[in-house]
Amino acid sequence: AQSVAQPEDQVNVAEGNPLTVKCTYSVSGNPYLFWYVQYPNRGLQFLLKYITGDNLVKGSYGFEAEFNKSQTSFHLKKPSALVSDSALYFCAVRDGPAAGNKLTFGGGTRVLVKP
């Protein structure tokens, strides 16, 4: 069975400082990894994904994530955080098509960027 762990419930960072949101995963085969952001009372917005290729993935709004196979991690990063980045972030892993393309989510990490 696949699983995702986000070890931090909340991350606080000052505006302009680097932001990192941690994610580790467990899958039996090759992972399809995703990051989503959720603003209050809204659905999930896609940030980026790793399917194959370069380990460093660049996504929306200046976010990037690094796939590390040996550490089974897919941490989300942003070099300079904005107050508007304050939101709930979810890491997710997906089965391949043969298993139904289901997403398994981590518990979420709340990011608070202070001015």
Add this chain to the structure above:
Amino acid sequence: GAVVSQHPSRVICKSGTSVKIECRSLDFQATTMFWYRQFPKQSLMLMATSNEGSKATYEQGVEKDKFLINHASLTLSTLTVTSAHPEDSSFYICSVVGQAGNTIYFGEGSWLTVV
């Protein structure tokens, strides 16, 4: 623009009544859609996989007679909460697998409050 549309965004219903939530794929045909449930400050839990032209596949512990899913066309899936109870109050989100098969898009979610 939005790829997935959900309606209504908020609904209040009386205990014992049924309520329907619609999920529409706007940009492409979707043979598969997913329904998730999210409690406040918690992660998303997959409820069921909606398959066009066939029965939905429910996750373990989800009552299929209570959460009726109909996927009558390639762009529309509906979730009907039957005989709603206050404990059914939650945020319901649908998702669609993109045409390339690698990205999963989410609707804006529907808040259900049962009074």
